[in-house]
Amino acid sequence: MLNRFEGLYKSFSESVTLYWKPINGKSLFYAWGDIFAESMSRHFVHHKRKYQFSAYIAIVPLLIAILVLFEVHTSRMQAWYFSSVSMDLTFHMEDGPAATPLTSPSGPYDLRLGYAHLPQFITTLSDRGYLVKAQARVSDRMHELSEFGIYPIYRQKNQTGLTLLAVDGGTIYMNRFPHRVYESYSDIPPVLVQTLLFIENRTLLDSGNPYLNPAIEWNRLGKAAMDKALSKMGSPRPVPGGSTLATQLEKVRHSPEGITENVSHKGRQMLSASFRSYLDGEQTLESRKRIVLNYFNALPLAAIPGFGEVIGLGDGMWAWYGIGFEDYNRLLIAQADDLSEEEKAVRAEMFRRSLSLFIAQRRPSWFLATNEGRQQLNQLTDIYSKMLLREAIISPDLFQHEYQLSTDLRRVAPEQAGISFIGRKDANSVRTELLNLLQVNSFYDLDRFDLTVQTTFDKEVQQAVTQVLQQLHDPEFIRTTGFDGWRLISGDPEEINYAVVLYERTPRGNLLRVQTDNVNKPLNINDGTKLELGSTAKLRVLINYLEIINGLYETYAGATPPELRQIQVPRRDTITRWTLDYLADHTDATRRQLLEAALQRKYSASTSERFFTGGGMHTFGNFDGKHEGVMMTVAEAFHHSVNLPFIRLMRDIVYHYAVNMPGNPTDALDDQHDPRRLEYLSRFADMEGQQFMDQFYRKYKGKNGDELIREALKDRHTNPRRAAWIFRSIRPEASMEEFLTIRDIHTEPAVLDEIVAFNRATIETLNWQDRGYLARVHPLELWLVSYLYHNPGVTRADWVEASIDVRQEVYGWLFSHRSKRAQDNRIWQVIEKDAFAEIHRDWRRVGYPFPWLVPSYATAIGSSADRPGALAELVGIILNDGIRMSMNRIERLHFAEGTPYETILEREPAEGVRVLSSEVAAVVRDAMIDVVEQGTARRVDRTMKTSTGEVLTTGGKTGTGNNRIQVFGARGTLLDSRALNRTSTLVFFIGDRFFGTVTVYVGGREASGHGFTSSLPAQLLRYLAPELQPLFDSPTPYLWSEISH
Incomplete structure (x- = not known):
């Protein structure tokens, strides 16, 4: 920087010599001194030498003044200096990250376009598996100016924003901000240009001065400086700004918060504006027009x-x-x-x-x-x-x-x-992912970033599938295409929502090619819902079961038959007992043979048994009555989606996990003197007590003082005796007058009844269990209302901690040895919950999306819910030989193109993680193929083909969820049945590359008007085969990197 200013000084000196032209061998400076001295010597000859020296001294300020005046009017020196420096302000792209990337200022423009956040973005993306493939390198001079405080000098964008590209480079989303801009100076109405210049910068477009520095308007700057000086001396007059349009642009774009805080900031703005104005050379008229254009597009x-x-x-x-x-x-x-x-x-x-x-x-x-x-x-x-x-x-x-x-x-x-959300499902899924990747708070901010993102979507196929889903609301289309058949569309088609997701398996991970639905809302059914997807849960149960068998093989495969027969197995663990017996009888069995044999184990499809699970007694039914009472293999039950064999298989799985937990807690069920019984009963009391209190807390939350008591008395048909017990349990210190005020009773006979009841309700010697009995109110509800009354503003954590002892007290009856059966039921509920926590851990390993499972055998038929996108990931694991690969929709992020901040990041292929054995994946894959070839997804069989007619092997699993609230009478009579929603899903794979889900969903009471089953998603996938064929024909792998290179 010092060298540059030395150059400026030298240039200044050289320019001065233009006015020191030699006269008789002397410079103009000395010649003027001689002339002045000679004229003076006519009167003062003997003082000639003295006057000559004085003349030389006097002429210096004069010449400086002349030069300054010349520079003020022409800007020639500034033009030379700033343009010569600007020639060195360059940048270019190179592979890999820059050693010292340019740091952006934190002005409104830099924040809005994301430049100021770029270091943070790069760090976050690097942690998520993205690498910097290329980044801008800036010249040393640009670095020097930046360190000196000058804003980076480059041609700035007036309009930019988020752009999302499909796999072939086509645009699937583009946002531009500002939305309405002038593209060129000539587009601006002249009257507006003249008006703006009159208000802000009248000499800006002076064509008579081609070298003018637009960052400085000297008369305006001088007036502002004078007014500032006067204000320092106490003048009350306002101080107007001295900024030109060029300087204002620097301020509103790059100064913190778009304001000038001090003189230093003003100087930085003026210097930055000067360098930017001379980017194209010494003559600035075109640059000044660009300043006008930029200002129109940047008005805050x-x-x-x-x-x-x-x-x-x-x-x-x-x-x-x-x-x-x-x-x-x-x-x-x-x-x-x-x-x-x-x-x-x-x-x-x-x-x-x-x-x-x-x-x-x-x-x-x-x-x-x-x-x-x-x-x-x-x-x-x-x-x-x-x-x-x-x-x-x-x-x-x-x-x-x-x-x-x-x-x-x-x-x-x-x-x-x-805006139609239906046509933007792909874009919105990517934008949602970007919020997570970049840790940005809103779409509002994201859409303004100078960012182009390369996605994995196939635009043409996405649009074709979306169009079909929209047509499924048209009755004529439904009729002519056969979607009105048996177990397909029978109710109002407008009420049915459809969703399709399709991935492609590649060495770089699983790439999302299609994700769409016909819900005209921001909701994404595939990734943003929690739905009961019926028998698709059998796929997770089957994998869980085979993984148990696989683990037992690894443990016992080397043992001899006598050793296997001598192993003591808890009586409830039928899975381990069967495995050991099979290995003892088949000494040369391979892992694959054992797994296939496990699919041939038989279970009853009878619906007559009652199952104690999930805290109560339950019965279950099959979809097709013809399976009633039939003994069938696990494989057959999977192919035909029969419920009861899987309910019984789920029970065996739960028992297996339960007996294999440390110490085999199920022994406590058999031994009444097992000390662990008290521990389990205490846990149950605490667990169920909290569940009850959560219900009560929702009832009373937000109420204070007497509101709590009135709520406790409301809708209970309380007589004076019960009301007195409730009131005194909550407020034992209260007077009779306060009780009568709450009761709001004024007739004399009624008042006497209330007084008698109040005096008899003496609670001092009673525990909460007794108080609840006398008040006919759950004792934990009474305690909670009392606690909330005396401790307003407490949180859930406060009352949970404070009620530890009372929860145990209220369940004191349970600890009596006379209640073994009741104890066993409660102990089993705790053990079952622990077992499902272990099952959940294994389900999470293969992509189950939610933080817990419902501890019930009904989980085998969908009661724990699932998500279509998560089911697709599970099939991707199966298709990939048991290896879990990343699920990707973003391949490349290109920030700040054409600026000194430009950075390109690409997702680095990550090694997958083995979560299933290869043999388990192969056996499950074959079972899914059988579902298509001979089971509930037969409609899809041999329908997926390439354009050459090659049939792609297809596998799947279907599921239908008819979710209702049913109310039964005391003797089991159904009193009411209300639909919550209805779902049908097909999770599938096609060939060895593609996999996904098709989901059909109706929410709310409208679900009662529909009778579709999993035949509908199967029929839809069959119909979509021609739309998906371009993907089947595409080269493998179909990657952006191949297209772009």
Whole structure:
């Protein structure tokens, strides 16, 4: 930097010599001194030498003044210096991360476009498996200026935003902000340019000075400096800004919060603006026009509800006035003679509103968002209108039409055109993923980043599938395509939602090719729901079962038959007993043979048995009555989706986990003297007590004081005796008068009953169990109301800790040795819950999406819920030989293209993690193929083909969830049945590359009007085969990197 300023000094000296031309061998400086001295010597000959020296001294300030004046008028020195430095302000892209990437300032522009966040983004993305493939390298001179405090000098973008590209480079989403911008200087109506320059920077486009530095307007700067000095001396006069448009641009874009805090900031802005103005060379007229263009597109105009931050005149006119950009510009560019009187009036109104925004940008939040500011803005607009008329910038006709019109600023931005969420399911899934990847809080911020993202979606196939899903609401389409068949669409088609997700397995991971549904909401059924997907849960149970068998093989495969027969197995663990017996009888059995044999184990499909699980006694049914009482293999039950064999298999799995937990806790069920019984009973009391108290807390939350007591008394048909016990349990210290006030009873006989009841309700010697009995209220509810009454503002954590002892006290009856059967039921509930926690851990390993399982055998038929996207991932593991690969929809992120911050990150292929043995994956894969070839998904068999006719092997698993609330009478009579939702799902794989799910869903009571089964998603996948065929024909792997290179 020092060298550069030394160059400036040298240049200055050289320029001075232009005015020191030799005269008789002497420079002009000395010649002028001689002339001056000679004239003086005519009167003072004997003092000639003295006067000659004085003349030399006197001429120096004069020459400096002349040079400064020349520079002020021409900017030649500045032009030379700033343009020569700007030639060195370069950047280029190279592979790999830069050793010293340029740091962005933290101005509004840099934050909005994401430049200031880029180091954080790179760190976060690196932690998520993305590598910097290329990054901008900037010149040493640019680094020097940046360290000196100069904002990075490059050609800035007036409009940019998030862009998402499909796998073939086609655009699937593009947001541009500001939304309405001028593309070139010539597009701006001249009257607006002249108006802006009159207000802000009158000499900016002076064509008579081609070298003008637009960062400095000397007379304005001098006046501002003088006013500032006077203010320091106590002058009350306001200090106007000395900023030109170029300097203001630097301020609103790059200064922190877009403001000038001190003189240092002002100097930084002016220097930055100067360097940027001379990027194209010494002559700046085109650069000055670009400054005008940029300023129009960068006006800071506060924020308005319904739109957010408003930047630029185009967005400002629309957001604050509701004026369309094209009509607005057409009228302001048009000649007045070509307009009708009505158009002239509209033109004048538009001009006035533009003028108001030029003025408002000085204090946008004040002028645009406050009532007092809006009134002042109207007055200032009138003042400037007169000045513009006086300067002949606007015509008398225009002035006459616009003067004293009201600006009528809006309070809320105009409503934008409705957006169809259906056509943006792919884009929204990527945007949601980006929020997570970049740790950004909102789509509002994300959409403004200067970022292009390469996704894995196939745009053409995505659109084709989406179109089919939309057509499924059309009754004529349903009829002509056969979707109105048996167990397909029978109710109102508008009520049915469809979702499809399709991945491709590649060496780089599983790439999302299609993700769509026909729900016109931001909801993503595939990734954003928790649905009971029926018998698709049997796939998870089958894998869990085979993994148990696989683990036993690894443990006992080397043992001899006598050793295997001598192993003591707990009586409830039938899975281990069968495995050991099989290995003893088949000494040469391979792992694969053992797993296939496990699928041939038989279970009953009888529905007559009652099962104690999930805290109660349950019965289960099969979908098809023809299976009643049949003994069938696990494989057959899987192919035909029969429930009861899987309920019984789930029971065996739970028993296996239970007996293999440390110490085999099921022994406590058999031995009444086992000390662990008390431990389990205590856990049960604590667990169920909290469940009850959570229900009570929801009832009383938000209430205080007497509100709590009235709520406790409400809807109980309380007589005086019960009311007294409730009241005194909550407020033992209260008086009779307070009790009567709460009861609000005034007739004499009734009052006497209340008094008697109050006096008899003596609680001092009673525990909470007794109080609850006398009040006919659950004792934990009584305790909780009392605690909330005396401790307002407490949290759940507070009352949970405070009620530890009372929860045990209330369940004191359970600890009696006379209640063994009741104890065993409670102990089993705790053991069962622990067993399901172990099962859940293994399910999570293969992608189960939720933090717990419902501790019930009904989990085998879907009661624990699932997510279509998670089921797809499970099939991806099966298809990939038991290895869990990453699920990807974003391949590449390109930040800040064409800027010195430019950075490209690409996802680095990660090694998968083996979560299933190869043999388990192979056996499950074959079982899924059988479901398609001979089971519940037969509609799909031999329908997936390439364009050459090659049939792709297809496997799947179906499931239907008919989820209802049913109310039964005391003798088991069904009193009420209300639909919650209905789902049908097919999870599938196609060939050795593609896998996914098709889901059909109806929510709410409308579900009762539909009878579709898993035949419907199977039929839909069959119908989609032609739309998916381009993917089947595509080369493998179908990756962006191959296309781009």
